[in-house]
Amino acid sequence: MAGATRSPLVEGDTTVTDAVAGATVGLSAMLFALAIAALFERVNLTGTVAGLSTVTLLGGLLIGLGVAVSVFGLGSWFGYVETDPDASAGLIAGLGAAVPWFVVGGGVASQTLGFGTVGGVVGGLFVGGLTFAATAVPREDVGSTVPLGALLVLVGAVFLTGTIGPAWIWNLGWEQQASITAEFLVPTATLFCSLYGGWAAAKAYGRFGARGRHMGAYVLIYVNALSIVAFLFILIAFVVVQGISGLLNGAQVGAGVGPQVFGVVELPVYVPFVMNGVALLNDFQGVLPAIVGTIWLVVGAVLFAVPLGVGAAVFLTEYAERGRFTQIVEVSTNGLWSTPSIVFGLFGFAFLIPRFGNRKSLLAGMLTLGFMLLPLVLITSREAMIAVPDEYRDASAALGVPKWQTIRSVVLPAALPGVVTGVILGVGRIAGETAPILLTMAGGTFVPGGQTVDVIGGFEFTAAPPFVANPELLQATSALPYQLYALITAGVGLGSNVTDPDGFRWATALVLLVVVLSFYAIGIGARYYFRQRLRHE
Amino acid sequence: MSDSPQTQPQSQTRTKTTGSDQPLETTSGETVEETRDEWTEYNFDGEAKMVAEDLDVYYGDDHALKSVSMEIPEQSVTALIGPSGCGKSTYLRCLNRMNDRINAANVDGSVQLDGNEIYQDGINLVELRKRVGMVFQSPNPFPKSIRDNIAYGPRKHGDINTGLLARLLGRDDSEAERELVERALKQAALWDEVHDRMDDNALGLSGGQQQRLCIARCLSVDPEVILMDEPASALDPIATAKIEDLIHDLAEEYTVVIVTHNMQQAARISDQTAVFLTGGKLVEYDDTDRIFENPQSQRVEDYISGKFG
Numbered sequence: 001m002a003g004a005t006r007s008p009l010v011e012g013d014t015t016v017t018d019a020v021a022g023a024t025v026g027l028s029a030m031l032f033a034l035a036i037a038a039l040f041e042r043v044n045l046t047g048t049v050a051g052l053s054t055v056t057l058l059g060g061l062l063i064g065l066g067v068a069v070s071v072f073g074l075g076s077w078f079g080y081v082e083t084d085p086d087a088s089a090g091l092i093a094g095l096g097a098a099v100p101w102f103v104v105g106g107g108v109a110s111q112t113l114g115f116g117t118v119g120g121v122v123g124g125l126f127v128g129g130l131t132f133a134a135t136a137v138p139r140e141d142v143g144s145t146v147p148l149g150a151l152l153v154l155v156g157a158v159f160l161t162g163t164i165g166p167a168w169i170w171n172l173g174w175e176q177q178a179s180i181t182a183e184f185l186v187p188t189a190t191l192f193c194s195l196y197g198g199w200a201a202a203k204a205y206g207r208f209g210a211r212g213r214h215m216g217a218y219v220l221i222y223v224n225a226l227s228i229v230a231f232l233f234i235l236i237a238f239v240v241v242q243g244i245s246g247l248l249n250g251a252q253v254g255a256g257v258g259p260q261v262f263g264v265v266e267l268p269v270y271v272p273f274v275m276n277g278v279a280l281l282n283d284f285q286g287v288l289p290a291i292v293g294t295i296w297l298v299v300g301a302v303l304f305a306v307p308l309g310v311g312a313a314v315f316l317t318e319y320a321e322r323g324r325f326t327q328i329v330e331v332s333t334n335g336l337w338s339t340p341s342i343v344f345g346l347f348g349f350a351f352l353i354p355r356f357g358n359r360k361s362l363l364a365g366m367l368t369l370g371f372m373l374l375p376l377v378l379i380t381s382r383e384a385m386i387a388v389p390d391e392y393r394d395a396s397a398a399l400g401v402p403k404w405q406t407i408r409s410v411v412l413p414a415a416l417p418g419v420v421t422g423v424i425l426g427v428g429r430i431a432g433e434t435a436p437i438l439l440t441m442a443g444g445t446f447v448p449g450g451q452t453v454d455v456i457g458g459f460e461f462t463a464a465p466p467f468v469a470n471p472e473l474l475q476a477t478s479a480l481p482y483q484l485y486a487l488i489t490a491g492v493g494l495g496s497n498v499t500d501p502d503g504f505r506w507a508t509a510l511v512l513l514v515v516v517l518s519f520y521a522i523g524i525g526a527r528y529y530f531r532q533r534l535r536h537e
Numbered sequence: 538m539s540d541s542p543q544t545q546p547q548s549q550t551r552t553k554t555t556g557s558d559q560p561l562e563t564t565s566g567e568t569v570e571e572t573r574d575e576w577t578e579y580n581f582d583g584e585a586k587m588v589a590e591d592l593d594v595y596y597g598d599d600h601a602l603k604s605v606s607m608e609i610p611e612q613s614v615t616a617l618i619g620p621s622g623c624g625k626s627t628y629l630r631c632l633n634r635m636n637d638r639i640n641a642a643n644v645d646g647s648v649q650l651d652g653n654e655i656y657q658d659g660i661n662l663v664e665l666r667k668r669v670g671m672v673f674q675s676p677n678p679f680p681k682s683i684r685d686n687i688a689y690g691p692r693k694h695g696d697i698n699t700g701l702l703a704r705l706l707g708r709d710d711s712e713a714e715r716e717l718v719e720r721a722l723k724q725a726a727l728w729d730e731v732h733d734r735m736d737d738n739a740l741g742l743s744g745g746q747q748q749r750l751c752i753a754r755c756l757s758v759d760p761e762v763i764l765m766d767e768p769a770s771a772l773d774p775i776a777t778a779k780i781e782d783l784i785h786d787l788a789e790e791y792t793v794v795i796v797t798h799n800m801q802q803a804a805r806i807s808d809q810t811a812v813f814l815t816g817g818k819l820v821e822y823d824d825t826d827r828i829f830e831n832p833q834s835q836r837v838e839d840y841i842s843g844k845f846g
Contacts (some may be wrong), residue, residue, distance in 0.1 A: 391677035399690040400666035
């Protein structure tokens with residue numbers, strides 16, 4: 001590139017081209033957002049956006065995008081725009097462009113022209129092959145823009161002319177018992193078209209060539225990452241929106257409105273849904289027993305699994321000789337981690353329950369979930385300890401410090417952030433687990449407030465061995481995931497004293513989400529603390 | 538220390554061949570020069586701190602060190618030089634039994650510290666490594682504060698108690714610990730640079746500071762012998778010069794054994810030099826001046842003048 005000899009006129013041109021290409025990328029981003037909004041029914045297909053019918057608007061924008069992209073490619077081909085294209089757009093770009101054209105060709109051949117399934121495949125292959133050739137054979141600037149621009153124009157025209165309107169429906173026949181509606185097809189087609197258009201426009205923005213490919217990939221990866229984050233937030237927002245009214249049903253703020261805690265202090269807020277059980281005389285029903293049950297379950301499982309898992313990891317990393325034995329342990333822990341949770345539940349049901357008074361209990365649930373957590377704690381602790389540099393162990397040994405002291409003072413502190421990460425991941429899995437709870441500690445659909453477990457207050461001393469007993473641990477209680485499952489399977493009838501069953505369900509789901517996310521927050525805070533202690537200043 | 542049986546001072550420590558034998562040795566060395574390939578009889582004044590006799594080390598099938606006999610005089614700097622893979626680091630790691638930590642390593646022969654055999658059953662490894670400390674090639678401070686790094690050894694040995702329990706029982710040694718840390722850091726010439734940030738993480742120090750911190754950590758348990766495995770090879774010239782000055786000062790109190798690749802360094806800082814050559818053999822061991830000015834062995838001369846290795 002002879003940048004030094006370039007005339008000012010061309011530089012001026014470059015800026016305008018940049019602006020137009022950038023606007024084209026922006027147009028595809030807008031189409032992408034519209035498509036997502038339509039897919040989640042935030043924009044109504046039969047309604048209007050900015051005074052235009054939604055489908056018409058989408059069609060018009062698609063045609064605009066397609067034309068703009070094609071103009072860029074052709075402009076580059078005829079030398080109106082200064083670019084640096086490669087000889088070919090490449091095989092992957094060819095395949096990428098061929099797929100949507102295969103779908104279009106197949107659909108038109110089999111349905112519109114009525115050639116049937118075989119005809120559809122033949123037609124699709126024909127059109128897709130043509131596109132592949134049109135993309136891969138010519139120079140990159142034309143190959144990566146014109147076939148995609150044509151696709152965009154075709155789809156836009158179909159929408160604009162009303163060939164596929166808001167009321168369009170394609171029955172797949174009685175065998176499939178399904179149909180594709182415009183509500184699904186229009187946003188999905190727009191979504192893919194906007195991605196293709198955005199990619200081609202980004203390549204044009206980067207003047208094709210190596211920089212163009214970089215820009216194209218950059219746009220796709222950026223959109224990908226943004227969508228993942230967006231979907232996460234949409235999911236959480238969805239649950240919050242659905243559940244917040246049920247959660248705040250009857251909530252009050254003011255001095256002395258809340259229940260007493262520790263027998264003395266009265267809370268200044270009253271949220272019946274998380275502070276009540278279910279009772280006939282309650283004004284508002286709640287899920288307090290399940291919340292408390294979930295928290296105790298996770299605490300119990302962590303207390304059980306973490307010392308065992310970390311201890312086993314210390315043995316395997318620091319003491320056991322690497323060999324057949326450690327390999328077998330490794331394989332079986334990996335296998336245990338992938339074991340379906342219902343199998344763990346069955347183990348708890350068949351092995352633990354007969355040993356704990358032959359009934360479902362909190363303790364059985366804790367241990368079952370603890371067994372589920374154990375392999376992950378073991379695997380991640382082991383990885384974390386292996387990652388601790390041997391230099392630390394050598395330095396400690398050279399000072400004459402015995403092995404156990406070294407492990408306790410050097411290896412474990414350095415491995416702690418990794419161990420905590422493992423516990424966070426594991427808790428995320430077990431806190432939402434339904435199947436093992438179903439078999440080991442199931443409570444009920446509506447749990448009375450009297451069934452709230454009080455593990456700390458439940459300890460009592462007895463005259464005979466083992467001298468300490470805790471009947472609360474041996475009580476059946478409820479947990480949020482199981483209660484949610486029970487609420488859903490209980491159907492529409494539910495209990496007569498719950499006025500809004502749907503709100504109750506969504507609020508339960510919201511509370512479960514909040515409880516699990518709180519455990520995450522605690523774990524991430526702990527990991528941050530331990531990392532700070534090891535920080536490089 | 539006196540509670541440990543093998544640390545009893547013994548008056549009949551191996552005495553060295555005195556200066557009167559020297560002419561004889563030299564003569565015999567010169568007369569059989571064509572047939573000899575080792576000049577390892579080194580006569581020096583004073584006591585030997587450590588003595589190795591017929592030391593062989595095998596890593597699996599690899600015979601890494603072949604029948605090395607060597608006496609290390611106390612309160613001096615002994616340099617071990619030689620090309621890579623010649624066994625000098627292996628020899629060094631035998632002196633405090635760090636080779637025990639390598640599963641495949643197999644040590645055969647005898648090493649004595651003040652006349653006590655260290656390769657025997659019932660040896661107290663904790664006591665041995667307290668008396669024979671080690672500084673490694675790359676600085677390896679713990680990811681802890683500077684103070685915790687220095688106080689780590691004494692704390693773990695129970696020499697100072699600063700925990701909660703000690704405080705509750707009124708046996709808090711914080712003052713003793715402060716003095717110990719200060720003394721070790723001053724000995725390692727690091728005190729002036731770090732005294733106002735004792736609670737900062739040691740990994741935030743520069744490479745040269747980290748290495749001096751490791752030396753201070755080694756000094757904190759009050760060793761008698763300090764083994765150094767190329768302690769300056771990862772450092773820049775300025776940091777290297779500081780470490781060399783430090784080693785020179787340490788030799789007044791401690792017995793220092795240092796492995797180095799850098800022959801100028803060995804010439805600058807050591808009192809006597811042992812040259813290991815390929816095959817894990819100790820070829821020549823003598824005063825540093827003699828090794829560098831007038832070596833007996835042709836191979837050593839070639840190595841030192843850069844013709845070989």
